[in-house]
Each structure stands twice: as C-alpha cells, then as structure tokens.
Amino acid sequence: MKFLYRYIALILVSSLLIAGTDGTIRGRVTDEKGEGLPGTQVYIPSTSYGTMTDIDGNYILLNIPVGEYDVVFTMIGYKQHSIKHLSIVMDQTQWLNVKLQVESISGEEVIVEAERDLVEHDVTGTKQTVSGEAIKALPLKDVSELYSLQSGVVKVESRQQGIPGHEERGLEEVHVRGGRSGEIAYMIDGMYIKNPVFGGIGNGTRLNLFAVREFDFQPGGFSAEYGDAMSAVANYHTAKGGDDLSFKFKYETSALGGEYDRLKAYHDYNFGLGGKVHIPESAGKLYYWMSGQMTNSNYKVLEFDDNIFLDNDKGNNSNRENLIQPFDNESGFQVFGFESVNDIFTKITYNPTNKIRTNFSYWEVNAHRKRFDSTYQYWDKGQNELFRDTKRLYFEFNHSVSSKTFYNLRLSSFQQDQFQGVRWADSDGDGYPDWFEWKHAAGNRPYSDPYDANVIPFEVDRGNIIYTKYDEKSGWYLGADKIGTYDWSVTEEWDDENGDGVFDKNIESYTDCGSDNSGVLVCYECHYNNSSGFYECFDGHHIVSSGSYDDDDGKWDEIFSSVSYDGNGKWDEPAFLKEAIYRDGSTWLLPEMYVNNNQFNDRAHHLDDLMYDTYQFMDEGGNLDIEAFNDYAYNEFGDSLYYFGWNEYKAFGGSDYYYNESTTYTNELKFDITSQITNRWKARLGFSYKSHLIEYFEVQAPYRSSPITEDFSEDFKDFGGDRILAQDYTSEEWVDMTGLTPEEWLSENNLDIDGDGISNNELYQLRNSGNILILPDDGENNGIWDEGEEYFDLNDNSNFDRGREPEEISFYINNTIEVPWMVINAGARVDIVNYNTRMWSDPNGKISPYTPYFYLDADSDGEWDQDDFYDYGCNGIPNDGDYGEGNGELEENEALGCFENKKEPLLEDSYNSNAQVLFTNTSSLYKISPRIGFSHVITDKSNFTFNYGVYYQNPIYRNVFINTGQLEDPNQIFEQSVPLVGNAGMTASRSVIYEFGVNVQVGRSFAYSVIGWAKDMDQMLTTEKKNYGVYSYNVFRNYDYGSAKGIDLNLEQRGKLVNTMLQYTYSIAKANRSYDWEAYSKVTTGEPAPTQEYLQSYDRTHDIALTVYSILPFGVRMGLTGFYQSGYPYTPIIYSGNQAEEGAKNSERSPSYKDMNLTFSKYIPLGKAKISLGASIYNLLNIENALDIYYTTGDPLDPGPQSIENVDLPSEGGTLSNSYYDTPWRIMAPRQINFHIKLEFN
DSSP states (O other): OHHHHTTHHHHHHOOBOOOOOEEEEEEEEEOTTSOBOTTOEEEOTTSSOEEEOOTTSEEEEEEEESEEEEEEEEOTTBOEEEEEEEEEOTTOEEEOOEEOOBOSSTTOEEEEEOOOOSSOTTOOSOOEEEEHHHHHHSOOSSGGGGGGGSTTEEEOOOTTTSOTTTTTTTBOOEEETTOOTTOEEEEETTEEOOOTTTOSOBTTOOOOGGGEEEEEEEOSOOOTTOOSOSSEEEEEEEOOOOSSOEEEEEEEESTTSOHHHHHHTOEEEEEEEEEEEOOOGGGOEEEEEEEEEEEEEOSEEEEEOSOOOOTTOGGGHHHHHHTOOTTOOOOEEEEEOEEEEEEEEEEEEEEEETTEEEEEEEEEEEEEEEOOOGGGSSOOTTOOEEEEEEEEEEEEEEEEEETTEEEEEEEEEEEEEEEEEOBOOOTTOSSSOHHHHHHSOBTTBSSOOTTOTTOOOEEEETTEEEEOOBOTTTOOBTTOSSSEEEEGGGSOOBOOTTOSSSOOTTTSOEEEEEEBTTSOEEEEEEEEETTTTEEEEESSSSEEEEEEEOTTTOOEEEEEESSOBSOOSSOOOOEEEEEOOEETTEEBOOGGGOOBGGGGBHHHHHHHHHHHSOSTTBOTTSOBOHHHHHIIIIIITTTTTTTTTOOOOOBSSSBOSEEEEEEEEEEEEEEEEEEEEETTEEEEEEEEEEEEEEEOEEEESTTSSSOEEEEOSOOBOOOTTTTOOOSEEOHHHHHHHHSSOHHHHHHHTTSOTTOSSOOSSTTEEEOTTSOEEEOOOTTTTSSSOOTTOOBOOTTOSSSOOSSBOOEEEEEEEEEEEEETTEEEEEEEEEEEEEOOOEEEBOTTSOBOTTOOOEEEOTTOSSSOOOSOEEOTTSSSOTTTTOOSSSOSOOOTTSOOOOOOEEOOOEESSSOSTTEEEOEEEOOOEEEEEEEEEEEEEEETTEEEEEEEEEEEEOOOHHHHHTTGGGTTSHHHHHTSSSOEEOOTTOOOEEEEEEEEEEEEEETTTEEEEEEEEEEEEEEEEEEEEEEETTEEEEEEEEEEEEEEEEEEEEEEEEOSSEEEEEEEEEEEEEESOSSTTHHHHHHHHTOOOOOSOEEOTTOOSEEEEEEEEEEEGGGEEEEEEEEEEOOOEEOOEEEETTEEEEOSTTOEEOOOEEEEEEEEEEEEEETTEEEEEEEEEESTTOOOOBSSOOTTTSOSSOOOHHHHTTBSOGGGTOOBOGGGGOOGGGBOOOOEEEEEEEEEEO
C-alpha cells in the first residue's frame, strides 16, 4: 500500500477510473401542440428511479443500471404514457421524447413498445452489445464464445501458429484488429479479471450463461474511462434478482447423437434462481440471485484411418506391407483427455433507500483439463493435467447525491490459483511408484517395469543383488512416512550393509551423537541385538542406552539411558522438506521426481520390449548378449521385426514438461463521480488502485540437470539458521569469511566451552589440520527459506516474500458535451505503475536493466561506500580499528592505523569474494492517454463519427519479474543454458488508434455502418541479446512495433420475429514479431529474428460474422451463427529437387475457415412455467477446417510427395511409418449435435 499513500492528496481532489456499468435516460415531454410540460413525473416502476420535467419539459435520469425496464410518464389531465421493455446499455443515453395526449376518460393509458435507435448519436466509437435475449437464443456453449461473434476478432487455436505454451497453460489467444494477444481489458461489472502473470483469460475464468445479463464489446474508440488495454474492452454485466421469483434450469448433452457425439460425452448443467427477499418496506429492498454451470466433456475425439496393425498377421506380412507401427492398433474414433469446468455466481442487491444501491457478489470457478498431445497418443499416464481455480469477491456502493450527480465505489478481491503436474501412480502395486521405476535400472535393464510387480529396481555389485530404495535427486525412499522430498545430509552415519542407500531399522548399525552436560560432543556406536530385539549403544566398553523401533508404529521407544546427553538414542532420519500436493484423489509428482520421456519413445519401447522382457538374450552372468539379440532382430526374424529403426517420438513412459503451482491475488478499488453539470455537459472523474501479490513457481523440463525455473520468490542463501554453508573450510578461508580463526570463532560463539579446541556441537568440527568442518544445520539446503537465512530483499520491505507486489494507480476525466448537431466525448487518463522491486543500477544511481555494475564491498556491509573513510587497520576496511563506540575518532587504546582517505572501488567483474552488485529501487512509471471522439448528426437517422486515442498497456508481470530473484548473483542467471532476465524498467506498450465512420438507419428495422480504422503500435515487448564479459544473456525490453488497418461493414436488422447482424472486416496486420517471447524462442532454435514488419500469422484479410435469431412458425425459436475467415499466413517450404528451402515470409495462406452453428427449441407453457426442448448443431455443414497444415503443401492432411518418401521400411532406408501421417488432430472438430431441455419459472 505504500505506493497508494503517495497519492492520497490526489485522491482527495480527484476521482477514479471506473468502467461504467450504468446508462442514462433523457428527453423532453410535450403536449400535442409541442409545448413543454413542466412537472411531468417520469419514473421506472420496478425501481426507485424517478424525476420530474423542468420548466421546458426536459428531464434526465442518470445512473440507471444496465438492463431492461418499463418507463412511465404521468401528468394530471393527460393520459398516462408507458414505454415497455426499454433497453439500457452501458455508457449510453436513451432518448425518449414523449408527446402526452389529453385525458378524456379517467385512467386512460397509452402503451408503447420501446424501440432502441439503431443509430445512437451519443456513441462516438465502435461498440457491440449482445443482449441477454440474444445470448439465450444463439448456439453458445459458454460466454467465452461471445468474442467470436464479432468480426475483426481472431481466436488462434493452432498449436503450429499459436503462442507456445498457451494451450498447455489453459490460456486463450485472442487478437482484435491486428493487435497482439492479451490486449483486451476483460471485466465483470466493470472490474478486471485478467491474469496478471500472463494477461488475458482462459478456462479458469468462465462465467456461467445464466449469470450474464448483457455483454459489451468495444474494439476501438473506447473512452478515457478504460485503461490497460490496447485493442478492446469486454465487459460482462451480471444478472440480479427481480421482484418475482425466477428459476431456470437447462441441461444439454451430446449423448443422444451419433458415435462422435456419444464419445465426446458433453454434459452441461445450468441453473439459476433469484427473487426478492421480503423485508419491512422501511428497511429498503433486498434481492438475490444465484446461478451455476457444470460442464464435462472429453477434450478431443479424433477419427483415425482403418490402416492398423493386425495382431493375427502371422509373420507380420500384411503389417510390413502396410508399413504400420505395432502400437497403431485402433481405427475409427478415439477419445483423448477431458475438460471439466464448474462455476457458481451469487449476488445480493440491497437498496436501503431510493438513492443508495449496493451489490455484493461472489464468483468461483474450478477448471480441470487434460489436453491432447500427439506425443502421448498411445500412452498418457505421464501427461500433464491442469487445474485453474478462481475466486472473486465484489462489492459496489452507488449513491445518487442529487438528480444530476452520483458516485460509485467498487471493491474487488480476485484470486486465481494454478496447478499443473503429473499424477503419482504405482501401477503394479509393488510399493515402487512408476516414476521411481522409470528412473532406476533393474539390473541390465535401463529402467524397471512399472507394470510388472516381479521387476523392481536393483543393481548387481560383484555378483550381489542390491535393491534400489532411494532416489538421490528427490531424497524420497521406499518406506518414507510421507510422499515428498527429503534432505539426507542431516542423517547420522550408519553401516549400510546391503548398500541400498536406506537405513534398515532393527538391522543396520549407526552412530548417535550429542553433547553431554559439560557441553562436550560425545558419540556412541549403536548395534542391533537380535536376541533382545533392542538397539544397544556403547561408549566403547559399556552399554549407555538402549531402545527399539516398535513394529506397530516404527518409532523409537527408549528403554533406558545411563548417560545424559542431547543425542536422541535413535538414528536421525532424513529431514522432510516438501510434501507432494494432494488433490483430485491423487498425489502429484514434485519436480525432482520427473523423468524425461524421450528415453521411452517408440524406438526405445520396441527395443526394450524385445531385449529386456525376455531372457533368451541374457548370458550366464545375467548380462545382455547384444550379438545374440542382433542376430535375432535383424537377421533371422528381420521380416517380422520390420519396424526396428522407425522413431516417431511417441512416449511410452516418463513425465511431461511442466510443473506449476502459483497463486495471484489482485485487490482493486475504484471510485468515480458523475455529474450532469448542465443540460449539455456531463462529466465523470475517476480513480483506480490495484495491488497484486504474485506467487509464481514454474519448472519446465524438471528432469534436466539444469531445468528452466521461474520463481517469483526472493532469492535466499539456503544455509540454515547459522547462515553458513556446510563444507570443509581451510583456516585461511575461514579467516577471510569471518575475520577470525576457527579456534577464535568457536570460542566466541560458545562452541568450545572448555577451551580444548574441540567443538561442543557436532555441526562444527575442528580438524587436526586446522580446517573446520561445517555440517548442515536445520533447514540448510532444503530449498525452503527458513527464519534466519539471508535473502535478497527485492521488495525492500525487510520481510522475506514469496511473491512480487506491484501496484497500479490511474486517474481519468471524461466529458460528454452536446453542441448543435454534434456530441463530443473528450478526456484523458494517467496510468501509473510501480513494480516495487530493486534493479541493477549504474554508478550514478540510475536503473541499468541490461548491465550489472560491481563494487568492492570492503566492509561487507552491503552498501557502496562512496564517501571518504579512515582506514584504521591499513587493510581497506573502514573503521575496523575503531574499537570504541564506532564514532570514527581516535581514542585511548584504539589503533592509530593509516588514516588514509578511501572509497570502495568499482570492479570489472564479480570474481572478487567481496564483489557486490549496485542496486536501486524502482520508481513510478506513468503514461498520459488523451482521447477524443465526436458524433456529427447528419440527419435524425444518420451520423458521422470520428475517434482518436492513445492507449497503453502495462507489461505482463511474467516478463517483468522472470529470474529477477537472482539479480544479486548475476552469474546464477548467466550460467543458464539460454539465460533470460526480466526488466522492471519497462514502460507500457502503446497503440495510437484512429477511427471514422458513417452510421445510417433505414426505416425502423435496418441500419448499416461503414467504419475505417488504423492502428500504430510501438513500445511492445521483446527480448534483446546482451553481453557481459564472456557471458551472453537475454533481457526483456520495449522495442517491437507494428501496424494494422481495416474497414468494417455492418448491417443490422431488428424486428419482432427476426433479428440479424452481419459484420464484415477487411484488414491487414503487420509487425516485426508476433508475440513477446518470439525473439527469445528464435534464440533457442537458432532462427534469425526479423527486423522489419511482415504479415502476421493472426492476420485475416476477410472476416465475416453472421448472427440470426428468430421465431419460426409453431412457436419454434431459432438461432444461427455463421463465420468466414481468410486462412492464416505461413511461410512455405519449397523443394528444388531434394533440397528444401523457405519461401518468402508468410507469403502463403492456409485454407479459409468456414463454420455455421444452429440451435432451435420449442417452448411449451405449463402455467407460470414453461419447458423447452431443442437441439444445437455445431459445425452444421460438417466442414473440415484446417487447424494445422504442412508447410510443404498448405494442406492439413497431405504432407507432400517429398515427405512421403521417408515412409518406408527401415531396411529400405525409411525413417517413418504410415502411422506417422495419420493425423486427424490437424483438422477442427466435425459436426456435433447436442440436445437440450430447459425449464423456466417466473
């Protein structure tokens, strides 16, 4: 919160950024002659909103929540005028000019059905609103599909063209008008729900269908109210309870369809319940709403060809001829992975008076996914599963101070948890988990067999079989009390008689050490007595203690002790470090337990099955007779073993690539005040504050010796509470480190009480050579920060932090001004961010994100001393001879020294033991965004709009903080395989957007618009290669750029029976790179990085979106969506003879995307309830759309003749089988038919 305090004064005089969730009704009431009627009552019966017209008959109703209402106009002597079903849209004004008729009979009423203008004169930018009615009528599985209803929006699902790691992490890749992914401000009721680590949303942020009252999408020209977005603003308005009890239930399933539908196993349950709680009228009004959605389905259902391996093919003659892998033995549809998403939303609305409105809501999502990965096509036990859980609390307080002024306070707490891992399994039930058997040999076999309890890990040593029970990397051992990692450095020595690396209780001997009453270290040898069943510990002559490990609990039970010492009598076990996570009914592997799946690919699988699962190739010593095996495999039975030599990298063991356990917390406060200052001028002032706590931990390829680890916790020295690294130090090393000899240090720290040079503590042992041996103390090298251990205080708050705590603050002002024939929206916003961390600094104290500077920390105080100091000891250390009060003045009995002026010098490298890095704290970074737009009224049914705006978006925090926990020791970063470091000096990326258009309404039912737009993008994120000495490393920075331009054509038809929206976008999107990490990925693959703009893979020249919903004969309701998009650009591979080379960058396009979805239902009334039966058909025309393509042909299934040449028997030089190119995952899902039943009660 310290960042917030700096701006308290500004808060007191300004107000907020708030994404509006209200609308306005205004207009004029006249009599039949056109004269204004002052004093006319205008009110909304279902709410407490109302006002009276002024002297000219004008009125205005501010602060109306988004929704549908009836509006009533009453005046004595005139007929009551009611307008039904008026739709209030976010941030828009609904004009209602009413002409009242003279009342001839008391109680006469004029009822008019509301019609919202198709051209709205107060809207200056592009905005699409999808009503609750449309959401209910269209073929949508969940609300995330609402984005796809807009033209100019590209959702990338191709793994080939998409951002690496997005699908694995459950993230959506959505581009709007040529911008990068993640440039959308996602909101619920005006508050952000974006993941601060990666940006964007994913499968853990699904809001159920019945919770959405309306959806607004602004792809351009959004006002100064909205920030941290460069491409679009998306806002869900949530449902609330009404005066009447309402209940909804819908069940949709694919179980009644064809084979594909049944295997898809799609089951979706939705429910909603809301109404009014009856409390005393004087206490106000209280409403409630609760809804939820539970969705389960298989992740992918793929149809494979009929060319499969035949088990009954004697001699494998047909299989050899068909070139089929032995494991390719299933045809037709097959099921892969699963997807489960459950969410619940609850909302309480309490209005204590007609001027105060409060809302409190809670939203929770639990998502679980196991995706399809072709590597795990035939075996998926070691594949990653992903959990993403979201919790959000929201509170709103809205107060109308007067009829023309109101303010709004919103608070939200948004938490998102992510876990990604591999399940623990013991498939054969032998006590050895699968990962342990994959990792450890079984004699000559390179790994044990997790599926055969008769094969367990062992080694042969000089003819003796030694069973393997201990894993060195994780420390886990057979018989461990808990599943997790262990530290064996703290164990007492024992006689490992059987060499299995594990202490065998009641069998093996050990040494027990401790200090006696005099503080002297004593050690006793403890041996197991088979006759007595006790351990007996000897001092060399006598038994000093005895005890046993009880068979029931395995714990030490002391029998007696004749000496007093702090040894515990029992063998000290390994320290338990971290417990494995347990969820969803399983334990999950920790990173130290992962095993590389590459050693279990198909080629190794074939060899191992044949070599090690039979004993005919073993010699008398149990060793593999490779010559006998080769004779068998490649000569005598070469035809039947035709597949030896194919390697298509399908996994049959090991573990997947990711381990992730992370939690992000975002607390947000928004406050705004809105006032209709005059009839022509409305202003809104706003303030927003966001604080984050980001605890992020991910390990990629944990099985490597140097895995890629992203950890946002502060770096620490894992030396235990004594802050000393356990090792054997020479006397000279000890003096350099502590300034004392080992003997002096032991005495000063009360570790040699009797002064005999022997430590009283077993952890600190003085050797005869003068060396001092330091053994690990509690907490040392356990991978966990323990109290007392030194840490790098990145957050500069004197606390060890497991996450980063950036803060964001924003201010804005927005004005809506009406002048003759024109509405002007003008405003500006200021966005400020402080990453609250420390960065490398240059000698002048300025941040140096790309280069570290070192200095000689002569006095080891962690501060760079630039001022002169007195060198009392003549050794470069200041004030070391100042034994008095440390005042720097020479006093009696103090050493004279040299009295030379000294400064701690800068160093050229970090090899000096006293070298330290210069650091500085980050400061606040700010950006100012001007916005202006106008709507010029051409006629009452047409207008011309123009918008200009500068839009900024903060970097995602993964790019800011990656590896910055190790900044204190740059070599730790530089020595990584492909070093990468974040940059807390980066500013926000920028888009400058121009938009202009003409909007025309034709008659009552039709409207069209033609809108042109252009977008310039710069300061986008990338990585840059830097050098320091012999090291090369990569640093994030602002550098990338791009541009996009296009034309939108929209045609809308609105009527009682049919509603249609047809959108078309022509656009061109270019940039020098596609995503933030692209330059880094080019470094890892060795590809050159582009230096100029080129057509992006998410460019779609032509984009058409169609939505239709209507009422057909016999009361059947129908909804239809249709889509067309140009194919994505790709770089072709062109063959010249047998030589392949790349063509021009993104010069070709994949096949275009075409899709149509249909839903229909028939409602049957049942009193106050109604039931509907219907079906939804997705991919109605069963089009095979390309998901991934071969760059040689541009086709998803045909790799081209040059690639097919590699398909042949290994004996003929072939490297691939026919199975390799049976790839139905390269096309999108076929037609799916779901049936649904729905019950509604009002």
